[in-house]
Amino acid sequence: MTVKNKNLFISGFILGLGILGAVDGIVFHQLLQWHHMVLSPNIQFEIITDGIFTAAFSALLIWGGMKIFRDARRNELGDKWRIFLGGIFMGGGTFNLVEGIVNHHILQVHRVRPLAENPLLYDLAFLAIGLLLLFIGYMMKRQEKTA
Template identity: 70%
Template sequence: MIRLTKEDKNLYIAGFILGLGILGAIDGIVFHQLLQWHHMILSPDIKLEIFTDGLFTAAFSALMVWGALKIFRDARNHELGYSWKVFVSGTLIGGGVFNLVEGIIDHHILQVHRVRPMADNPLLYDLAFLASGIVLILIGLWIKKLDKKAA
């Protein structure tokens, strides 16, 4: 088991929170706005779709602000690590967790939307979204492990 110092743990947690927000932003910007593949809730009522997208934007924006404030507070208290590997691993793992949790809950359990509902095989896009989460987590874990080998 990899043990982090208190300072590195704070940095990792901040990265994790930022990763959740950043992947939410990528999802919202790319899939909701640029590609217009889906909204948070698929509905014939466009106002409802836009409103739920706004709530989603508020949520991932709040996560990014929270992560930034955590970094500021921990740095101010001299309780923030400085390893870029710890930070990047936390960010990637947080982003991967976002994809897995959002994908499992919204695409499969609640079925409020699919990644690309009008595709010939929407399940393929949903599974690719989940796979991207797993890949991000694995890369994050690998980077975190590299940091401890160098120490």
Template identity: 50%
Template structure:
């Protein structure tokens, strides 16, 4: 397998794994432990359990897919670079989950809020998005490995 193919699989696999992990963490913490919300709030409890079950099934499949992609990538040619790609991509994927889920479900579709019914519900929603941005930024810098990137002025 070529180095570029291996790097591509590590990039995609770590992103997918991070995306699925943050999805699972969201479901475990916000849906089950804190019971702040369900995927679809405007249903009876059995409907909420079914929507959460479908969500958990989807993130489980995402975790499995990420693991398979990383397994297919095999051992990285450089361990330190492989770890940077794995951790960076994982954090970028997790941040992407928070941003996509937060923007789509909390704001565009208004399916649920992070903590519905709370007088500070918007603060919770914005903190959720802020965490997504923070994960993306940290993941980017880890993946980049502290190297300064050349900048160009103009288009």
């Protein structure tokens, strides 16, 4: 992969982390209200941790956007859209896997849907979606290399 396309992939990956963080925060934390970043009997603490999470994924989105802009201004940005989208999908899949494994299983700070009849099912579906996103991203990136 050329340096320009590597820059494009890395930008997509960073944006993918931020996009899936935003989807998680907006859908699961705010709209469905299934969980907060840290489950606690203190709602103020839950809201604060959600705010920190929002700041983190917002920073990733800003960083990814700034990286694209900087690389484009320096003429160091590739033009292969499959590599860019592959990076977004792989970044999103990585977000789901890391967040799912670390927060749901290792630290156990929350579950996807803790009040569900079978919360593990939701946690496993979350991980499966992460794997699917990684696979789609890998195939897109690979397809561009062979094209």
